[in-house]
Amino acid sequence: MNPNPSPAPASNQVIHYALQLLALAVLLVWCFNILEPFLIPLIWAAVFASSFFPIHEKLTGKYGWKNGLSATAITVAALMVMIVPAVFFIIAGAGELKELFQNVRDHELEIPSPNEKIKDWPLVGERLFDFWAHASSNLTLTLQEHSEQLKPILLRLVGLLRNTASGILLLMLSIIISGVMLAYEKEESHFARRLFGKLGGREGEQLAGVAKQTVQNVVKGILGVAAIQTTLVGIGLVVAGIPFAGLWIILSLILAIIQIGILPISIGVIIYIWSTDGGAIAVALTIWMLLVGLIDNVLKPIFLGKGASVPMLVVFLGAIGGFLYSGFIGLFTGAIVLTVGYKFGAAWLNSTK
Template identity: 80%
Template structure:
């Protein structure tokens, strides 16, 4: 029997050397992450836009022979005009309405029309709603003073929501510009993403890159696109019918549509208001309009999402709400996309493992 050889000092040195390398790499990654943290949301949103605009970019380059930079610039300008101009219009309208509401409450000039007698017949809340509405229409200032503890937090939340929305619109504008730059360098970015995912996930990495790209496009078109279309039509109906504080209801409709609750709560409130205060013709037309707009997602989502591209609505809901809590208004969009993407990639990974075992 020969004695066991003493452990090699060179082996220990190698372990220490690798450990120091990993430590230095971890420090470098954390450092880079902290530096890039202020830009993560616009970069992420820019990547989402770039992925969504890529089919148009590809067609302009391949079919019509446009230069890469010209196509990216054209798409960026169109996106800014289509997405930002309506958003800014609704923001200005919402801000003006909040200012008007605050000034009316302060000066005592705000008037509420008296309620319709039919409100008494509503189940459970009819009598109480009629009494409160009557009190508010008779002496709004006194009503506000009596209920200021309940109303003040609500008004503060509306102002905070408007500020978050304004910040989201600005962030959206920056993100669209970033997406144009990404489109201009699309080939280099695609090669980098493909190499990174292949290095990270092996041969499946390239397939996962395709899944990620398709998922982002489906979510943007099938969830965010449908929400934007619905909200636009809601806005048209509210503005034409001259509904008070239309800007606020439009913003609320957009949020409800994104989180998959739908515009039904806004539609119910608007329909009740128009039938109790407006003429029957306007009320009938607006009711039909809101019902049709509310059913639009049943037609548009299957068209935009395509077969087999849907995910559980709970995933979208949690992503949108969690994103909103984490990063404000823009998180409604990025949260839904990131969580949906993670779900699809996880599903792809689990299915690939099952197929390999089979």
């Protein structure tokens, strides 16, 4: 009898498991590569579906609408409210930018002379007045002298319009997909609970609810507040007759979403209106822009953390960190990931084992 049994069976079993894991890895990577072109629209669709669900639940429950009718109505309303104004601003901004390039090329662009009161402004008054006066008297020469500084700015503006237009198409597709998700909400909720249950054990279903609530809060607290602010800014700029209002509205939306705020746009608009008008319109626009700039301080704490089972700071840091890490979609995925991590960490700290 051999006292040292052969390790061959154990080795064969290890090789068998290794091959199974390798085959599974290849299959997962292959599936991911196939789905990758649709990944961002699907994530956006899930975000919108989660955000629209309270409305869908009220329509199907309280008012007795069918799932399909409710999902269709919400999808059409979302397209009208979100896409139509965005397309309008994009077309207006593109037209204004084209007009600007045309006027510069034909030497027809004129800048009004600065107000003498600008000289009295602290720190920058004299230099700003001299630059403005030089540009108003000979714009072509001013543009030639600063062509190296202006070229990258103009290229970024063109790129901004192009990226915004592609983003609108992405949002349109995502909203349509979200309507399909709303129509099959029960099946998707069951799948999500099972998935989170497999990943998180007993805490899984609770984490699924937290993720859903977090998405709704972030949409209301960041995207919703940014949309409200931008709409109010646009009303003020259009009524006051500010040139290139479409471009400033787009920039205001981006600055509001990334949490810089509309202050840079407000300062520029206020300087312009007081330098060219200085009357009742300037006073009204200044008050309007200041009030609009303060709206997020009131709405954001209400919407961003309302009903959340985690501290508002966690949601906020997750949204901003996610944006810095993976762009606009990171506003949502970052908040969800950080919230789930926070819940896991809290469960670990509170455990007695």
